[in-house]
C-alpha cells in the first residue's frame with residue numbers, strides 16, 4: 001500500500017556528511033572531491049612479498065635456507081602491514097575529525113580491479129581494515145558511520161538529477177547525464193550518491209527529475225586534507241588523461 005498523497009520531503013543539505021568511494025587510481029574518493037591516492041610503493045612491496053612466499057614454499061623442510069627465507073617473509077610482511085595500517089590511520093583520522101556523518105559501501109563488489117587479482121585482494125583487505133578503523137573512531141569521536149547496501153548502483157545514478165543511465169564500462173571515467181547535462185567525474189559522482197543514499201536523499205522508486213537531490217558541496221568550502229589531493233569537480237587532473245568523455 002502506497003499513499004500517493006504523501007509528499008516527498010525536500011532533502012536537507014547536510015554539510016558535515018561525506019560519502020566515500022573506492023577507486024582504481026585512488027584508494028578513496030570523497031564526495032567533497034578529495035582523492036587519497038593508492039600508494040605505489042605499497043603495491044610493489046606486496047608483489048615482492050608474494051615472490052618471497054613462493055620462494056619459501058620451494059625450500060626443503062627443516063633446512064637452514066628455509067629458515068632464512070621464512071624470516072625474510074615475516075620481516076617484509078610486518079613492514080607491509082605496518083605501512084598500510086599507518087596510511088589508513090592517517091586517512092581515517094582525517095575523515096573522522098572532519099565529518100560528523102560518514103557514508104560507506106560495505107564491500108567493493110564493483111569488480112573495479114577485476115583483472116589484477118593481487119591488486120584486488122590488497123584493495124579488499126585495505127578497505128575492510130579501513131572500515132574497521134572508521135567504526136571505532138566514529139564511536140570514539142561521537143560521529144556516525146552509515147554503511148550502505150553494497151548493491152546500490154552508486155556509479156549509475158546522476159547525483160544531480162537522480163537519473164539512472166545504467167552501467168558504464170570501467171574505462172569511462174567521465175560522463176555527461178543525458179537528462180540534466182551535468183558532467184560527472186565517475187568516482188566523485190559515486191561518492192556523492194553514497195553520501196546522499198546514506199542520508200536517505202535518494203529514492204529509487206522515483207524516476208528522473210522527481211527527486212530533488214542537491215548537487216551540494218562539490219567541492220565543499222573549507223575542505224582541507226593533509227594526505228589527500230583536492231580535485232575540482234569535472235576536471236580531475238589525475239583522471240583527465242585516461243578519461244573518455246561521452247555525450
Ligand SMILES: [Zn+2]
Pocket residue numbers: 158159160161162163177178179180181182
Ligand atoms: Zn542528471
